[in-house]
Amino acid sequence: MPTNEEITRHHDADPNENPWVNGPPPPEAVVIVPYDPQWPARYEAFAAQIRAALGDAVLGIEHVGSTSVEGLAAKDVIDIDLTVPDPRDEDLYVPPLERLGYRLTIREPSFHQHRCFRLAEPRVNLHVFGPDCAETIRHRMFRDWLRTHDDDRALYQEAKQAAVPGGGTVMDYNGRKQQTIRDIYDRLFRAAGMR
Template identity: 75%
Template sequence: MPAFEEITRHHDENPDENPWVLGPPAPETVALVPYDPEWPRRYEALAADIRSALGDVVLDLDHIGSTSVEGLAAKDVVDIDLTVADPRDEDAYVPALERLGYLLVIREPSFHEHRALRLDRPRANLHVFGPDCPESIRHRMFRDWLRTHPDDRGRYEEAKRAAIPGGGTVMAYNLRKETVIREIYDRLFRAAGML
């Protein structure tokens, strides 16, 4: 388990690192839809396929992001955290995931060796991290907090809606939500006795 200070520290992108495996994404329209009770079932189906394709390479799988929080409006994209022994060993997981239709789009050595793969049908983002990664822990804590704190769930949804009019890439949309996300992290970390 990482130290509290590593979990609570916000990791900013390394401006000298180009994470885009296939080039930066084109701008896309961000559209929020009401919570869909099919999202957990979609995750379960995707997770079963990933486990079948990777076998023992899968150390952990988690449904994260807004589609994992009942009642929260979200983009119709299921986010999944996959834990493997070493994200740098792409040969251990990328070819098998490509056979399922996933495409490696992000490689971020400076950000916990994060890799991200995209599936177009159904839309899913698969985030790959190593064991005991602070970012995976943060994702689960944020999800679990929003599931049990309706006020912050509402604040987060408002921030998401307010971030849409700026247009641009999904990364730009995410940056416009960052202040509210960090405020929620601060509350949940303090409640957990980590700050």
């Protein structure tokens, strides 16, 4: 189990690491849409397919990101965290996920051995991590905090909407809202007695 220090530290991938498996995907416009009450059901359908395809290789699966927070406007992209025994053992999970239509797009050994798959239609980002990963704990804590703290949910929504007009890539958009995310993390970690 990660320590409080590991969970509360903001991790970044090695900036010299090229994460793209087959080069970056084509640029896509960032569009924020109102919360869709169908998002949880969409997640459940994807999760059931993944569990069926991977069997015992699924140690955990969670709906994370903005579409997992009721009432929060978001990109119409379901984010899923998948925990497998060892993300480096790609033979265990890459072929079955590819048969479902997912494409491995990111490999980041320096960032918790993170792998990211993309399902083109309907859009899914499937993040793969190993057991007891600080990042998956952080994702769940952030989701659960926003579900129960209206002020921070509204603050985050405002930051997302303010980040869109800057244009550029999804990474640029993510960078523009990063400080708000870190401020919220700091509050939730303090409230949990982790800082």
